Amino acid sequence: MRPADVFFDAITQIREELVEEAQQYVFRRRISWRQYAGAAAACLALALGLSLLIRSGGAGGMGGSSGGSDSGGGMEDSCDIAPEPSEPLPSERSFTADVLEILDGGSLLVVPQPGSGVWSVADRVTVPVGDLTELPDVQPGDRILVVYSGEAGADFVEGVTEIRLLMG
Amino acid sequence: MEDAQIIDMYWLRDEYAIQATDDKYGAFCHRIAMNILHSFQDSEECVSDAYGRCWDTMPPQRPGSLRAYVGAIIRNLSISRYRASRAQKRFGGAEVLLSELADCVPAPESVQRTVEAGELGQLISDWLAGLDGESRALFIRRYWNGDAVRDLAAELNVRPNALTKRLLRLREALRRFLEKEGVDV
Numbered sequence: 001m002r003p004a005d006v007f008f009d010a011i012t013q014i015r016e017e018l019v020e021e022a023q024q025y026v027f028r029r030r031i032s033w034r035q036y037a038g039a040a041a042a043c044l045a046l047a048l049g050l051s052l053l054i055r056s057g058g059a060g061g062m063g064g065s066s067g068g069s070d071s072g073g074g075m076e077d078s079c080d081i082a083p084e085p086s087e088p089l090p091s092e093r094s095f096t097a098d099v100l101e102i103l104d105g106g107s108l109l110v111v112p113q114p115g116s117g118v119w120s121v122a123d124r125v126t127v128p129v130g131d132l133t134e135l136p137d138v139q140p141g142d143r144i145l146v147v148y149s150g151e152a153g154a155d156f157v158e159g160v161t162e163i164r165l166l167m168g
Numbered sequence: 169m170e171d172a173q174i175i176d177m178y179w180l181r182d183e184y185a186i187q188a189t190d191d192k193y194g195a196f197c198h199r200i201a202m203n204i205l206h207s208f209q210d211s212e213e214c215v216s217d218a219y220g221r222c223w224d225t226m227p228p229q230r231p232g233s234l235r236a237y238v239g240a241i242i243r244n245l246s247i248s249r250y251r252a253s254r255a256q257k258r259f260g261g262a263e264v265l266l267s268e269l270a271d272c273v274p275a276p277e278s279v280q281r282t283v284e285a286g287e288l289g290q291l292i293s294d295w296l297a298g299l300d301g302e303s304r305a306l307f308i309r310r311y312w313n314g315d316a317v318r319d320l321a322a323e324l325n326v327r328p329n330a331l332t333k334r335l336l337r338l339r340e341a342l343r344r345f346l347e348k349e350g351v352d353v
Contacts, residue, residue: 003273004266005251006285011269011311012243013289018296019236022308023196025301029325137169137192 024141026098026111094147096166097125099140106130108138108163110146126156129163136165143167171234178226185226186219193235197242203314204246204262210253214245221245243312265314271339274347283351295345299338306331307338 097110108127127146129135138144143166150159169188177185190197197218201211218241231237250262283291296304309315317335321328 002266002270004269005247006288007269007272008247008262008266009244009285010288010292012240012247013286014296014308014312015290015293016231016233016236018293018304019239019308019312020233021301022305022312023235025305025309027302027305027320027323029323031325 024139026100026141029114093149094145096143096145097127099138099142099144100124101140102138108144110144113143124155127160127163128158129160132160132163135163138163138165171231174234175226175230178222179230186223189219189222189234189238190215193238196235197238199315200239200242200313201246203316204243204250204265205253210249211246214242214249217245218242239312262314265311268335268339269311271336272342272346274343274352288346288351291346291349291351292342295342303334303338306335310335 095112097112099108100111101109103109103126106129108129110125110127111123112125136144145162145164145166146157146160147162147164148157148160150157152158169192174185174188174192177188194215197215198211201214202208205211205214218238221241222238229237247262254263296307299307306320309320310317317331318328321331324331
């Protein structure tokens with residue numbers, strides 16, 4: 001038997017708790033320099049856009065012969081363009097996540113998937129599931145879809161209506 | 169269903185234990201067998217045989233982790249099937265894993281004693297226990313599960329080449345550890 005075969009057999013006999021821990025481990029995703037650069041470019045573009053917007057509004061106010069009324073009009077214009085905060089659409093009120101831990105008291109500690117919803121930057125989110133009538137057999141390491149109707153903060157979500165097991 | 173409940177069913181000779189094992193760990197078992205054999209049909213047969221082996225060995229066995237237990241059975245059955253197919257010159261997916269593991273073999277001049285797979289497994293466990301969680305999970309997911317480098321790289325959001333280098337450093341660290349322990353395989 002080749003030494004590599006012996007290694008294969010030896011690795012099969014690695015202690016159970018180490019194997020189990022590895023199956024449940026959730027890797028922290030690296031952010032590459034390209035993503036950093038993309039985010040920085042987007043911020044720069046946004047800052048430049050806002051700067052131009054404010055300048056055009058200010059110039060209208062100072063340059064017009066009718067004085068204050070023009071200035072007011074310019075401000076109104078800029079307010080019209082500004083996006084209004086809107087309620088998230090129903091389809092946005094869900095996100096996918098990996099279950100990290102099942103907490104005492106009926107909650108799950110999960111790691112949201114990047115780009116899966118409002119938690120694109122959150123590290124850990126506590127999901128209360130104690131009020132759910134139906135809950136799949138969720139285990140640490142499973143990928144789930146969390147559907148909710150309540151408020152959402154930096155590390156919590158309220159009004160969870162459904163947990164769907166995506167990948168066990 | 170909890171592992172303990174499934175194991176209790178094996179002990180009570182309840183045949184639903186096999187169905188429950190398949191429901192909970194079927195996909196996991198198929199993935200491990202596929203990673204080694206690269207053949208759907210062979211993997212299917214290995215998984216079926218593994219459930220039979222679970223039925224035969226529980227009782228007396230009562231594993232702490234059913235996933236690790238059935239996974240180890242799958243690995244044993246899959247590598248046996250792979251070795252048989254290699255003897256018949258059939259292609260098998262484990263060759264890449266085995267060639268990488270050759271990097272872990274200690275240099276001959278450092279050898280003081282020869283160890284069997286069981287003892288070597290304990291030494292590797294000790295070495296793994298001293299690593300950080302991510303490195304430990306990476307090593308086990310690559311060499312115990314047989315997960316592909318590109319899949320692990322995607323999970324970490326790094327380039328496969330970068331992960332390959334990291335895995336090489338881990339294998340070299342294991343080789344140095346074993347040389348320090350003065351073992352041969």
